[in-house]
Each structure stands twice: as C-alpha cells, then as structure tokens.
Amino acid sequence: MEWTMTANAPGQACLMQGNEAIVRGAVEAGINFAASYPGSPSSQVLGMLGKIAGERNFYAEWSTNEVCALEACVGASLAGARALCIVKQNGLLCTADSLHCGAQHGVKGGLVIVTSDDPSAHSSTNEFDSRWQAESASVALLEPTTMQETKDIVPYAFELSERTGQMVIVRLTTRVCHGRGVVKLGALPEKPHPIQRVREWDRLVCVSYLHTPMLERLEALRSEFEHCEYNHYDGPERAKFLIVAGGTGRLYAQEALHRLGLTSRVGLLSLGTLWPLPEESILRYLERAETVLTLEEVDPFLENHLAALAGRNGLHLTFMGRSEGTLPKIGELDPDNVTAAIAAFAGVPLPEKKAASTQELPVREMTFCAGCPHRATFHILKRVLRQEKNPGVVVGDIGCYIMSGQFAGQYAFQAVNCMGSGINLAEALGQLTRYGLDQKVVTVCGDSTFFHTIMPGVVNAVYHKANMLLMVLDNSATAMTGFQPHPGTGLTAMGAPAEPMNIQRILEAMGCKVEVADPFDVAETEKTVRRLLQEDGMNVLIMRQPCATLTAKKQKKPVRVWVDQDVCLGEGCGCDKYCSRVWGCPGNTWDFKNGKAQIDPVTCVGCGVCAKFCPSGAIHVEGGEEA
Known part of the structure; x- marks a missing residue:
C-alpha cells in the first residue's frame, strides 16, 4: 500500500481506505510537517505518514499528546510550512485552548486538523461531535463522504487555509476512516511545499483585538462556501x-x-x-x-x-x-x-425486509486479549482489596485497561473520566483519607497515558502529599490503538531510534516512592501491592510486563499450555468455571460435556500465567524460547 502513497501516477485508480486517502491527499498537497497522538479510528494516518516521511522529505511525529501535536503544527505554520494534525474527537477536545487561541491569531502556512469522530463509540468512551468545536472556534469545517472526496478535500483544505489565513478542520467518521472505495490519484509535487524564513514582523499572537479579524475570516469562508464543489x-x-x-x-x-x-x-x-x-x-x-x-x-x-x-x-x-x-x-x-x-x-410504506436468519447472534463480551498482563494486574488488585477491612476505591483511566470496569477486569474500578484524569480523581480521594474516608485509594494508567497527561497530576499529588497508590501498567506500547511508539519505547514515528525515557526515574525525580513488579509473578506482586496499600503518602508501583501480542511474535519455540483433566476439579474448584468465567482469558475455555477447563490452542499465546492462578494446579506450561 505504500506504493499508492508515493507513486506519481496521476489518473491511476486504486482501492483505498479512508485513512489511506487522507495520507495520499496530504502527500499530493506537499505537506512539510505532520503530528498526532494515536486514537482510533484514525490511528493509521500518522503511522503511514511516518513510513514515507523520509522518502517524501517531510517530518512526522507521534507527539506526547494532542496539545503538543497541534501547537507544534502552529509553530511549523509560522515558517510557512503545510502542517497536518490528526486527532480523534476526544483529542480535539484536549486541544481546545490551543484551537481557540490559534483561530484568533490565524496561521501563515496551511494548517489542517483531521478529526475522526466515532458515532456509536466503537473504539471510544463516548461519541462527542467535533462540529461544535469548529463553530465555537470560528474555523472552517469540511466533511467528505466518499474516499475520492476524502483524498481531494485535503489539498483543497490546505489551499483554503493559506488563502484565508485560518486553520481548517476536516471531519471524518468511523465509516469513512475504515471504509474503502476507488480513488483516482492526482499528481505528486516534485518536492514539499516551500518553507519560509520567519520574518521580523510575522505575528501569530493571541490578543483580544484580533477577535475581529477572526470573524472577518469566517465571513470570507462563508462567501467561498456558497460556490464550493463539495456541496x-x-x-x-x-x-x-x-x-x-x-x-x-x-x-x-x-x-x-x-x-x-x-x-x-x-x-x-x-x-x-x-x-x-x-x-x-x-x-x-x-x-x-x-x-x-x-x-x-x-x-x-x-x-x-x-x-x-x-x-x-x-x-x-x-x-x-x-x-x-x-x-x-x-x-x-x-x-x-x-x-x-x-x-x-x-409518507410511503417501507419495503419488505427479508430476514437473513431467525437465530439471534451470540453476544460477544469485550475482554482483554489472550495473555494480557492487565488481566493479572486487576485479578491481583481485586484479591488484595477484598482482604481489606473496607473495600478500596479504584479509579481508572483511558487505555486497554478501561475494560477493567467491566467483566473483563472483574469490575475493578468505580470511576473513569477522561484521559489523564485518573490521577487527579484519586488525589482528591487520597486527601479525604485524613478526614474520615476509611478506604485505600488506587488509580491506574498505562505507559503511553503516563507521558500523555499523567505527569502534571503526579506533581500535584506529590506536592499535596495525597495518600494513594498509582499503578503504572507498563506493557511497552500504545497497545490499544495499534502499538504506536511513545517516549518510553525508544523509537519515533519515522522509525529512528531514540533514547527511551525511564518512567521509574522520572517518577523518582518528582519525589515518588517507586517500586517495580511483574504481574505474572503473582505471589510476590500480591505481597507488594498489599504492603504499599498500608503505607502513607503517594506511592507508585510500576507493573512491568510486555504486551502478550508483542511477546508472542518473539517466540522462536512455541509454548504449550494444557490442562491435566485428571487433576482439574471442574466446578469443584470452589468457583463455577473458574478458568473461563473468573480468570476470563480467551485462551481458557470450558468443556461443557465433561465439566472441565480446557485451553484453546488457537487463541492461547502461551504466557502461562493462568497456571499460577489455577486453584487446583491442573494447568501446565511447557516450552518457550525467545527468538
């Protein structure tokens, strides 16, 4: 597919996904700069741009968060560069301050924000509508429908941005991002859009008297849109x-x-x-x-x-x-x-609809991937908290582990707000332990989320000496959105090596007491969690275990996990269908005929942690050797 992103073959018809069409449109526009933080349904856009950035001589980065991404694009615009910022609806909300200030001072080089909304929240916690942000900030909003329009509208958006001196939002939805259609390619420029020296009197400054020019730009846009080909x-x-x-x-x-x-x-x-x-x-x-x-x-x-x-x-x-x-x-x-x-x-009747089947499809519950270390983390946490005098409070955050508020994580947490908020919710509860709240307070975040928005909250919690435990679930990837790199992984969007930032040392520099544990080392980790919950102040436990999907790819010799049917107690293990219903790993299934646990060899990734939780010791692990 990289060929269709970089081939100078005007008129060539290609089958493209909507996200691919955005990339092709950006390359045809001659972009100089691209920045994003991963978020479905548009995570693939920056990933593809990163792979071809060197060949097409532009810069692409996975920014630490969406605010960094948009503000970097504003900076690139000051040098006349064409800059593309890719976010999802939640990410656009994150940028609100930068977006509204940027709309007031305008742009020099073309600045296009691609926002991908997620109606029905297929891969989101909500279905926020980004269109209100465009209206609130008084910036142009375009919405393509077909894959051809999606590709064509990006160069138009850059030209419109430069003509009006204003950023432009292009809104997609999940069905456009992930849909496919035929796209006729346009010509590629010989080189990216020319950048310019920042002149002494170039000004992108947000001050109150610039509100009038912003409204004047809006009226100019309205006049242009009266004759736009996309209507x-x-x-x-x-x-x-x-x-x-x-x-x-x-x-x-x-x-x-x-x-x-x-x-x-x-x-x-x-x-x-x-x-x-x-x-x-x-x-x-x-x-x-x-x-x-x-x-x-x-x-x-x-x-x-x-x-x-x-x-x-x-x-x-x-x-x-x-x-x-x-x-x-x-x-x-x-x-x-x-x-x-x-x-x-x-006022016409509906056509008769032929039923495809009278049988209802089974409900598929959301769950962690087979071998996910988060499953072990929350199983340990729930087990420890149940042994406390009063049930503890667990505050979640945004990432794979958001499913821990559901069956997949045994309904482990009581609250989740937005990305990066967990530390701040927990800080308030941690302060109330001095005033009669007789509960242990725990919050969790992932390694990518830690860099995204957790650090200011950590500073706040340490500064105010909150009584709480922060668990950083470090699985070495931005796993939820497709394993994109982040500052702790040692790799950039363009594939260049980078010095990985050490989460433990960062936290220690902030004044935290930090320990590291392996969620697959069940016995020791359980002891560590129990001990830290008894200690006052801001404590941090880094749960370090790579994502099982990544680990499985490195296995040179396959791991065999199996159940000794003679040892398995079945429903007599003390909990009905323990393996499949309590532990909940897709690799652990249930033989209803024999009333025994079994392992699905197709789904199982061979992590073997289920053997450590098995009450009867019937699960065995054999083999395994990293490449």
Missing part, C-alpha cells in the same frame, strides 16, 4: 420534501431513495462545508420545501442551524431528524434507520 443537490427543481445530509448520511439517503422509488419526488442537498454554512445556497432550497429531514452524525448540529436559518427568514417549515425524534438521538446512522426515516418523512 451539491440532486432531485426535482422544486422539491417539497428536502433531505439535507452531511457525511455518510448522503450515501445512506441515496440508497434509501432508490429503494423507495423517491428520487423524482425528494430533493437531496449534500453539504461538504459544514461550518460556516453556505446560508444563501441552502435558503434557495429551503424556500421551495415544506418538510426538511436532516441526516447527520451524531448531534442535531445541522438540524438546529437549519431551523434557526429558516426562522430568521420567516420560513414555516417542518424539521425532522435527530432532535425531533425521527432518527435515534444517539448512535450511528445505518441503511435501516435512514430508510425508515425517509419512508415516514415522505
């Missing part, structure tokens, strides 16, 4: 039924209109420029309509603005969509709910 209309000239769609809603609408036979009766206005809205163009269609259905993800952003636009112009229309209740207020659009909404909207 288009299909349907009868005077349609009393009008659909206004943004993003994937357009594709679902096209499919539904054909299925329902309504293409000659219903108008479809597709908007690729979502902020500022091209109001004059929209009004031309609203003035002819009687009823308007808005298709968008996730919030009623368009619906509310269209209703306000109609009201200001004295139009009495019926609006349908997310806010009014024709469509679900949460979750993704799909062909079924859009077809049902359009049928209700146009």
Whole structure:
C-alpha cells in the first residue's frame, strides 16, 4: 500500500481506505510537517505518514499528546510550512485552548486538523461531535463522504487555509476512516511545499483585538462556501420534501431513495462545508420545501442551524431528524434507520425486509486479549482489596485497561473520566483519607497515558502529599490503538531510534516512592501491592510486563499450555468455571460435556500465567524460547 502513497501516477485508480486517502491527499498537497497522538479510528494516518516521511522529505511525529501535536503544527505554520494534525474527537477536545487561541491569531502556512469522530463509540468512551468545536472556534469545517472526496478535500483544505489565513478542520467518521472505495490519484509535487524564513514582523499572537479579524475570516469562508464543489443537490427543481445530509448520511439517503422509488419526488442537498454554512445556497432550497429531514452524525448540529436559518427568514417549515425524534438521538446512522426515516418523512410504506436468519447472534463480551498482563494486574488488585477491612476505591483511566470496569477486569474500578484524569480523581480521594474516608485509594494508567497527561497530576499529588497508590501498567506500547511508539519505547514515528525515557526515574525525580513488579509473578506482586496499600503518602508501583501480542511474535519455540483433566476439579474448584468465567482469558475455555477447563490452542499465546492462578494446579506450561 505504500506504493499508492508515493507513486506519481496521476489518473491511476486504486482501492483505498479512508485513512489511506487522507495520507495520499496530504502527500499530493506537499505537506512539510505532520503530528498526532494515536486514537482510533484514525490511528493509521500518522503511522503511514511516518513510513514515507523520509522518502517524501517531510517530518512526522507521534507527539506526547494532542496539545503538543497541534501547537507544534502552529509553530511549523509560522515558517510557512503545510502542517497536518490528526486527532480523534476526544483529542480535539484536549486541544481546545490551543484551537481557540490559534483561530484568533490565524496561521501563515496551511494548517489542517483531521478529526475522526466515532458515532456509536466503537473504539471510544463516548461519541462527542467535533462540529461544535469548529463553530465555537470560528474555523472552517469540511466533511467528505466518499474516499475520492476524502483524498481531494485535503489539498483543497490546505489551499483554503493559506488563502484565508485560518486553520481548517476536516471531519471524518468511523465509516469513512475504515471504509474503502476507488480513488483516482492526482499528481505528486516534485518536492514539499516551500518553507519560509520567519520574518521580523510575522505575528501569530493571541490578543483580544484580533477577535475581529477572526470573524472577518469566517465571513470570507462563508462567501467561498456558497460556490464550493463539495456541496451539491440532486432531485426535482422544486422539491417539497428536502433531505439535507452531511457525511455518510448522503450515501445512506441515496440508497434509501432508490429503494423507495423517491428520487423524482425528494430533493437531496449534500453539504461538504459544514461550518460556516453556505446560508444563501441552502435558503434557495429551503424556500421551495415544506418538510426538511436532516441526516447527520451524531448531534442535531445541522438540524438546529437549519431551523434557526429558516426562522430568521420567516420560513414555516417542518424539521425532522435527530432532535425531533425521527432518527435515534444517539448512535450511528445505518441503511435501516435512514430508510425508515425517509419512508415516514415522505409518507410511503417501507419495503419488505427479508430476514437473513431467525437465530439471534451470540453476544460477544469485550475482554482483554489472550495473555494480557492487565488481566493479572486487576485479578491481583481485586484479591488484595477484598482482604481489606473496607473495600478500596479504584479509579481508572483511558487505555486497554478501561475494560477493567467491566467483566473483563472483574469490575475493578468505580470511576473513569477522561484521559489523564485518573490521577487527579484519586488525589482528591487520597486527601479525604485524613478526614474520615476509611478506604485505600488506587488509580491506574498505562505507559503511553503516563507521558500523555499523567505527569502534571503526579506533581500535584506529590506536592499535596495525597495518600494513594498509582499503578503504572507498563506493557511497552500504545497497545490499544495499534502499538504506536511513545517516549518510553525508544523509537519515533519515522522509525529512528531514540533514547527511551525511564518512567521509574522520572517518577523518582518528582519525589515518588517507586517500586517495580511483574504481574505474572503473582505471589510476590500480591505481597507488594498489599504492603504499599498500608503505607502513607503517594506511592507508585510500576507493573512491568510486555504486551502478550508483542511477546508472542518473539517466540522462536512455541509454548504449550494444557490442562491435566485428571487433576482439574471442574466446578469443584470452589468457583463455577473458574478458568473461563473468573480468570476470563480467551485462551481458557470450558468443556461443557465433561465439566472441565480446557485451553484453546488457537487463541492461547502461551504466557502461562493462568497456571499460577489455577486453584487446583491442573494447568501446565511447557516450552518457550525467545527468538
């Protein structure tokens, strides 16, 4: 696939994923600088850019967090560079201060922010809608639908940014990031966009009097968007039924209109420029309509603005969509709910739907990967806390281990807010132990999250002498989003070696008492956790064990894990189906016929830690040798 990112083959048709289309569009735009912090559904974008950065002579980095990424892009813009910042919806919220200040002082070189929203929260804790951030900051917002548009809109966004002196947001959703379609390649520039010397009177300074130029840039954008090629209309000239769609809603609408036979009766206005809205163009269609259905993800952003636009112009229309209740207020659009909404909207019956199967699909519970060290960590933690006089409080954070608040981690923690917040929630609880809160306080974070936003919270907790235990789950990777490197791994996005930052030494420099344990060394780690919970002050335990998926790739000789059926106590081990239900590793299954535990040789990665937890000693581990 790297060939399609760097081949100068204009007119060549290629099958591309949406994330790949973003990369190709950035290369065609001649970018100089790219920065990101990994977050699904757009994690692959910077990963691919890093692989080709050397060949195409631009710089790419996995930044420590999204704030670092956006502010670095602003700095690159000061030198006239074309800079691309890639975040997900949560990451865009992280950048709010930088985003709003940057919108006030504007940019010099083109600065494009690609934000990937996650309707239905497939790989997120929420489905925040990034469009509100564009409106709040008064910056342009573009939303492509097809893979071709996704590739083409990136160079346009850079040109628009430079023409208006303002950053531009390109919003994608999961179905666009991970969908595939045919893309016709454009020409590649001979070299990246030329950078410029920073002149004495170049100014990117956020001060209050610059608010007026920001609003003037917004009006210039509105005028441009009135004639933008990414907005288009299909349907009868005077349609009393009008659909206004943004993003994937357009594709679902096209499919539904054909299925329902309504293409000659219903108008479809597709908007690729979502902020500022091209109001004059929209009004031309609203003035002819009687009823308007808005298709968008996730919030009623368009619906509310269209209703306000109609009201200001004295139009009495019926609006349908997310806010009014024709469509679900949460979750993704799909062909079924859009077809049902359009049928209700146009007053036609739904076509008969053939059932694929009368049998319900089994529910698949979210769980840790086979051999995940986090499973052992939370099993130990729960076991220790149950032995305390009062149940302890465990505060989570964002990463693979967020599943520890569910069955996968035996419902280990009581709270999780946003990335980097766990240390601060726990600090407050740790202070209350002086005022009658008779509970042990524990918080957890991953190694990548530690560098992302945990360190300021550690400073705060140490400074105020909070009574708590911080457990850093160091699995040597940003595992949740695809094993991207971070400052502790010793590698950059472009593949260059870097001196790995030592989490233990950083914490000790902050004044923490730090110990290191291996979650697979069950007996010793359990003793360590129990001891640290009894000690006052801010204590840190680094749970160091590499991600099992990475470790399994290094095995030269396979490990065999097996259950001695003669020794296995089955349901008599003291807990019904202990291996599969309590321990919960996908590699541990249950033979319902014989009422015994068994190992799935396909799923099992051979970590062997289950043998250390087995109450009867029936699980055995053989072999294993690292390459």
